[in-house]
Amino acid sequence: MVQTLFHQDAYLTDFQAVVTACRAQEDAYWIALDNTAFYDTSGGQPNDTGTLDQAQVLDVIKENGVIWHRTDRPLAVGAVVQGHVDWPRRFDHMCQHAADHMIAGMLWQKYGATTIGLHTGQQISSIDVDMHALEPKLTRAQMDEIELLVMQQIQRDVPIRCWFPDPQEIASLPLRKAPTVKENVRVVQIGDYECVACGGTHPSSAGQIGLIKIVSCQPNRGNMRLFFLAGQRAYRYFQQLQNATDSVCALLSTNPEALYAHVEGILSQRQQAQQALAQLQTQQALAQADTLIQSALPCGEIRTAVGTFDSLPETALRELASKLIDQQSDLAVALFSKGAEKTLVVFACGKAVPFKMGNLLRETLAVFGGRGGGKPDFAMGSLPAKADIQKAAAVFRQKIAAL
Numbered sequence: 415m416v417q418t419l420f421h422q423d424a425y426l427t428d429f430q431a432v433v434t435a436c437r438a439q440e441d442a443y444w445i446a447l448d449n450t451a452f453y454d455t456s457g458g459q460p461n462d463t464g465t466l467d468q469a470q471v472l473d474v475i476k477e478n479g480v481i482w483h484r485t486d487r488p489l490a491v492g493a494v495v496q497g498h499v500d501w502p503r504r505f506d507h508m509c510q511h512a513a514d515h516m517i518a519g520m521l522w523q524k525y526g527a528t529t530i531g532l533h534t535g536q537q538i539s540s541i542d543v544d545m546h547a548l549e550p551k552l553t554r555a556q557m558d559e560i561e562l563l564v565m566q567q568i569q570r571d572v573p574i575r576c577w578f579p580d581p582q583e584i585a586s587l588p589l590r591k592a593p594t595v596k597e598n599v600r601v602v603q604i605g606d607y608e609c610v611a612c613g614g615t616h617p618s619s620a621g622q623i624g625l626i627k628i629v630s631c632q633p634n635r636g637n638m639r640l641f642f643l644a645g646q647r648a649y650r651y652f653q654q655l656q657n658a659t660d661s662v663c664a665l666l667s668t669n670p671e672a673l674y675a676h677v678e679g680i681l682s683q684r685q686q687a688q689q690a691l692a693q694l695q696t697q698q699a700l701a702q703a704d705t706l707i708q709s710a711l712p713c714g715e716i717r718t719a720v721g722t723f724d725s726l727p728e729t730a731l732r733e734l735a736s737k738l739i740d741q742q743s744d745l746a747v748a749l750f751s752k753g754a755e756k757t758l759v760v761f762a763c764g765k766a767v768p769f770k771m772g773n774l775l776r777e778t779l780a781v782f783g784g785r786g787g788g789k790p791d792f793a794m795g796s797l798p799a800k801a802d803i804q805k806a807a808a809v810f811r812q813k814i815a816a817l
């Protein structure tokens with residue numbers, strides 16, 4: 415069995431070891447040592463990186479009790495090598511991992527919730543929690559409360575102790591859940607509230623985590639997934655939020671306290687302006703009614719009119735069509751409003767027109783890849799923005815002539 419130095423001292427970054435095996439595999443090499451301070455990916459905590467002499471350690475895994483270090487070059491079996499663990503990466507993982515314990519322990523204490531999985535991600539970490547009979551989601555106020563309780567433990571700088579107790583001692587410990595291994599059970603205890611079996615690396619006291627932030631939580635397959643940041647990640651997140659808030663405040667000439675009300679006011683003004691614009695556009699469209707009626711072409715017993723507009727809202731298009739068919743019982747109209755993403759289309763007809771506009775519109779639009787439908791006297795749909803409106807209008811008239 416390899417000696418796991420990280421279990422004895424989580425702060426050890428430099429060590430000597432003897433190379434016991436070297437396996438070549440495609441473009442990488444896998445090195446085994448008689449002892450190592452490199453943590454292997456396990457228990458939701460990612461592996462360490464660093465160097466073994468001149469070789470870069472890119473990955474660390476455990477296979478059948480052997481810890482293998484993936485390197486960019488081979489190392490001679492029997493050689494004594496100098497190992498160096500990338501400390502900023504390791505310490506970041508220690509902070510995320512210990513924060514995970516503290517949040518999980520607090521959720522257990524507060525809600526009787528059981529942690530079923532954890533993941534220290536590159537950007538953000540998550541815990542999967544079985545909330546049992548409770549809703550698998552916390553409100554922001556509940557998240558804030560858990561965060562505050564954990565922060566109080568961090569500010570008290572409660573000790574974090576890791577050790578290998580004997581079976582008799584294990585039986586006496588207030589473990590949050592039963593260990594998954596029977597032998598060499600390692601226990602981590604944080605303050606007087608978190609106690610659980612764990613093989614990960616942890617800081618020696620909670621104060622070193624500095625800061626935690628529960629970012630969000632969501633239901634996940636019947637359980638709750640909670641996202642959090644700890645240590646410098648939480649601090650950088652605060653910087654990002656402040657930078658974003660400051661930029662928006664500068665843009666709007668306001669301060670963070672007044673930001674919400676300020677944006678609410680802008681949105682309300684925008685909605686009023688949109689409504690006023692729509693009214694204006696409707697009035698302008700209705701003023702076109704006479705011109706459209708004069709331009710109508712005879713088609714057997716009835717007449718057809720076609721109107722094309724730029725970015726006319728749906729309400730204005732509808733009102734214009736209604737006005738035309740109310741006034742002209744023998745008129746069938748096709749109205750098009752060309753927008754950036756699609757062209758809105760209305761087909762409508764007066765009482766004396768015997769054709770079904772819903773079917774006519776569906777068939778006409780289908781020719782150009784559009785969709786829509788409606789009632790016998792009024793139908794609505796849309797065409798892709800690139801569709802040729804003049805050709806669609808021509809099809810409308812041809813189909814009416816053929817009916």
Ligand SMILES: [Zn+2]
Nearest residue numbers: 602612613614
């Ligand atoms: Zn742990």
